[in-house]
Amino acid sequence: MGPALTAAMHLHLRRTLVRSVILLSTVQHHFYMQQRLGLICYLNTMKYITAFFLLLWLTTVSYAQTTADIIIRNGKIMDGTGNSWFYGDVAIKDGKITGVGNLSGWKSTKTIDATNLIIAPGFIDVHTHIEGDEIKNPYATNFIADGVTTVVTGNCGLSEVDLGKYFKFIDSIKLSINVASLAGHNDIRKAVMGKANRLPTANEMQQMMALTEQAMKDGAVGLSTGLIYIPGTYSKTEEVTALAKIAAKYNGVYATHMRDEGDSVTQAITEALNIGRLANIPVEISHFKLSGQQNWGRSAETVPMIIKAREEGLDVTIDQYPYTASSTSLSTLLPDWVLADNQDSINARLGNETIKEQVIDYMLQKLKKRKLKHFSYPVVANYKADTSYNGKSIEEVNLLMNRKHKAKEEAETVIDMMKLGGAGMVFHGMSEDDVKQIMQYPYNMFASDASIRIFNQGVPHPRGYGTNARVLGKYVREEKVLSLEEAIRRMTSLPARKFNLEKRGLLQQGFAADIVVFDPLTVTDASTYQKPHQYSKGFRYVLVNGQVTFENENHTGVRNGMVLKNEVKE
Ligand SMILES: [Zn+2]
Numbered sequence: 261m262g263p264a265l266t267a268a269m270h271l272h273l274r275r276t277l278v279r280s281v282i283l284l285s286t287v288q289h290h291f292y293m294q295q296r297l298g299l300i301c302y303l304n305t306m307k308y309i310t311a312f313f314l315l316l317w318l319t320t321v322s323y324a325q326t327t328a329d330i331i332i333r334n335g336k337i338m339d340g341t342g343n344s345w346f347y348g349d350v351a352i353k354d355g356k357i358t359g360v361g362n363l364s365g366w367k368s369t370k371t372i373d374a375t376n377l378i379i380a381p382g383f384i385d386v387h388t389h390i391e392g393d394e395i396k397n398p399y400a401t402n403f404i405a406d407g408v409t410t411v412v413t414g415n416c417g418l419s420e421v422d423l424g425k426y427f428k429f430i431d432s433i434k435l436s437i438n439v440a441s442l443a444g445h446n447d448i449r450k451a452v453m454g455k456a457n458r459l460p461t462a463n464e465m466q467q468m469m470a471l472t473e474q475a476m477k478d479g480a481v482g483l484s485t486g487l488i489y490i491p492g493t494y495s496k497t498e499e500v501t502a503l504a505k506i507a508a509k510y511n512g513v514y515a516t517h518m519r520d521e522g523d524s525v526t527q528a529i530t531e532a533l534n535i536g537r538l539a540n541i542p543v544e545i546s547h548f549k550l551s552g553q554q555n556w557g558r559s560a561e562t563v564p565m566i567i568k569a570r571e572e573g574l575d576v577t578i579d580q581y582p583y584t585a586s587s588t589s590l591s592t593l594l595p596d597w598v599l600a601d602n603q604d605s606i607n608a609r610l611g612n613e614t615i616k617e618q619v620i621d622y623m624l625q626k627l628k629k630r631k632l633k634h635f636s637y638p639v640v641a642n643y644k645a646d647t648s649y650n651g652k653s654i655e656e657v658n659l660l661m662n663r664k665h666k667a668k669e670e671a672e673t674v675i676d677m678m679k680l681g682g683a684g685m686v687f688h689g690m691s692e693d694d695v696k697q698i699m700q701y702p703y704n705m706f707a708s709d710a711s712i713r714i715f716n717q718g719v720p721h722p723r724g725y726g727t728n729a730r731v732l733g734k735y736v737r738e739e740k741v742l743s744l745e746e747a748i749r750r751m752t753s754l755p756a757r758k759f760n761l762e763k764r765g766l767l768q769q770g771f772a773a774d775i776v777v778f779d780p781l782t783v784t785d786a787s788t789y790q791k792p793h794q795y796s797k798g799f800r801y802v803l804v805n806g807q808v809t810f811e812n813e814n815h816t817g818v819r820n821g822m823v824l825k826n827e828v829k830e
Pocket of ligand 1: 415416486517546547709
């Protein structure tokens with residue numbers, strides 16, 4: 261029932277009651293005048309009392325339904341469905357949305373004026389890595405200032421193994437954002453068999469299955485893989501399928517950082533889709549992209565693979581960060597087999613001249629495939645051994661180390677950095693055209709692939725600050741790659757539906773009051789590769805579970821996020 265109708269009904273009921281009370285007193289007066297029996301007198305008194313309490317009850321009920329904690333008024337409502345915007349108000353009470361529409365008869369403790377602004381559901385970022393940074397910055401300002409109210413962490417196979425314990429920890433520190441988590445295959449494998457470069461024994465497989473099952477029971481929203489990382493890369497399709505079957509049993513999804521995003525991307529997509537079919541599980545392909553200049557334009561090949569699989573009945577969706585650079589570990593430049601076991605074993609291998617030559621050859625071949633003469637595309641984001649190299653490309657670092665301006669020496673520089681613990685990197689390797697082609701696919705959602713940023717630490721990828729604002733500013737307003745309503749749908753109801761986040765992602769009565777209010781004319785990402793530590797602009801208000809967490813572009817200090825667990829349906 262619409263709120264306007266409800267209000268009108270209450271008004272009508274109240275009028276009827278007032279009329280009946282007047283009528284009652286007239287009738288009673290008449291009986292008094294007639295000096296009738298005392299019994300009638302008694303009955304009439306009872307009628308009076310009943311009418312009085314009925315009126316009192318109805319007033320209370322109607323007060324409760326038309327009074328809110330907060331009403332956001334006069335905005336353009338984009339409810340997350342993808343439907344066209346409409347003018348209206350949104351009422352919030354006790355953390356929930358209690359009314360959407362014309363709420364002119366309603367009262368509230370606080371009013372937010374959204375004239376000329378968009379009111380939308382809070383954004384859901386399905387691909388994040390917040391582990392380890394929650395405690396450093398529970399305000400998660402980079403997410404909040406970009407309109408994000410919920411994150412799904414535990415991606416790329418990297419998660420806490422004991423999710424029950426992790427969720428208790430998240431509850432205890434109270435974040436500003438809601439948190440859901442996937443169960444990470446890499447960490448589950450590591451817990452059972454370390455970083456060993458081999459297949460699991462039957463017993464080890466059983467243990468991995470048991471850990472996955474426990475994580476799902478504890479509320480994981482699915483299983484994630486990172487098949488380019490150690491030790492996930494040492495696994496075969498069968499291993500992942502067996503674990504995905506368990507996630508499927510508990511209503512989870514299979515989210516994958518595929519085995520390859522460059523030359524062998526189509527084989528990697530085929531593997532992901534096969535796991536979806538074999539395990540009968542919805543698939544989410546993470547940070548869908550084409551890496552390396554030699555692969556530019558191949559979105560014309562990869563996006564149709566997703567379309568076809570959906571047509572065949574597989575529930576596959578994808579996500580993307582709206583940038584032409586990726587960000588991951590320096591180690592991804594090296595062959596997998598060098599990275600097995602621990603840092604000591606890595607150093608021992610890299611200390612062997614023969615192996616070192618092999619590694620350098622491998623790296624130079626990869627560079628040649630990219631049609632590049634130098635390692636100019638990997639830029640240091642965070643190198644703990646020497647932070648003065650942060651923000652510099654490998655080509656630049658190599659020169660700063662007083663080495664020759666040669667790719668071979670740059671490869672040696674990478675090896676030296678690996679020996680000192682490696683580094684987080686930004687890799688410039690995608691085409692703008694592919695980014696836009698992928699963006700136009702309707703079942704692609706936006707995700708930052710970022711952590712909670714620690715302000716001014718390192719030179720991280722700007723996606724951690726500006727993913728949503730960049731889509732809304734650059735790609736919706738300026739380049740018109742997609743409509744605003746469509747972008748909002750992909751940031752809200754699409755991810756909520758895919759990851760089983762119940763009663764999230766829509767502006768609807770009874771849904772959680774995760775809400776953003778932003779200016780469509782000024783919303784912009786401010787974070788850049790050179791100066792990443794800048795918050796997005798244009799988000800005026802962000803509410804998390806009904807609490808104002810961001811107001812007039814400032815964090816209010818409120819930490820009202822909660823853990824969102826998958827409802828276990830065995
Ligand atoms: Zn990843």
